[in-house]
Amino acid sequence: MNGTHYSGEIADLLGRVRRRPTADWPWHPGEPVPGRLPVKQCWGWLFAPDGRVLTLVNPRDGVVGLPGGSLEPQDGGDPAVALAREAAEEAQALIDGPCHVGYLYDRVGATNGGRECARVRMAAALRSVGPTAPDPASGRHYRRLLVAPGLAVELLGWGASGIRQARAAIQAAVALFQVPGRASEVIEELPAGGCEFRPCV
Template structure:
């Protein structure tokens, strides 16, 4: 069976623009070294059928996972930052995040030109509230559930992204109880919101 999606999603996907791969080395399952600041936390958020939440900015077609920079209110906790950012960007409600590893950013574009870590986590996606603009950026994202492999393609992350996706799926199968083979249907979550678990 092929990938299924609606004409509206087909039109949206036709405008997707992939970011160039930054080339940050991926360190799966490794704790961030002492002294290396964690500046960002992004998440693979899994629905019960194994699909993950991706965000599409309809203005420029850029696809992203939910997440962003740690703020003072997160008290240095990447899991708290992910839950907050997922709520702000996607109005998502998630379960406790599972640490997957980190990307090493030598250039430190998220840290004023100083090296830093960008953490990746996995979590259960319980649902989303009514669609609203991100208070930090004003972006109003379209929210798609897609299979993890397709998410890598839409993100434009190549082989390093595929390694991340495999780590995320392994954790989601073991800890969150999702199926190893995700549903292949591409689905846009309704603007009014919905529960998934």
């Protein structure tokens, strides 16, 4: 398929996208988090069977994100548990097989009281999404878009570091979930009532 395709409604939504400033956090692909660094956040590249990933758009302010967030006490210090919980809360998504693809070193530690920390990135298979609902933690009601990983980087505003993260996630997803290395270029909003995907195994 040539070019990016999407509906007029999605075009309007994307026209209001606001990108966060790019943080200068060094990317460590494939490396485990050193024991001295606490893991404070985990975000996930959640892959549909056709290689697209789930992105969340807050229609109130246009900010785009991947599913994920801060580790909470109930996560037991496990980023994979945190990702599964956050994906369910933010996107009503069920995931499978989350795997570590690297981490960002946050020397400033804004989420850790000014002390250095790690922000983990994972890849996982997207199995289903339920009926759309507000995030219980923030009240945000996200729009759920499937997009090619490269476009996700553009929407996120993550620059060169985001491209490297996406490549690491794609490599893991191709190996573990048998998704194609080149994703569909169609931008698709997932149904408000939810949907299921065939198992990515």
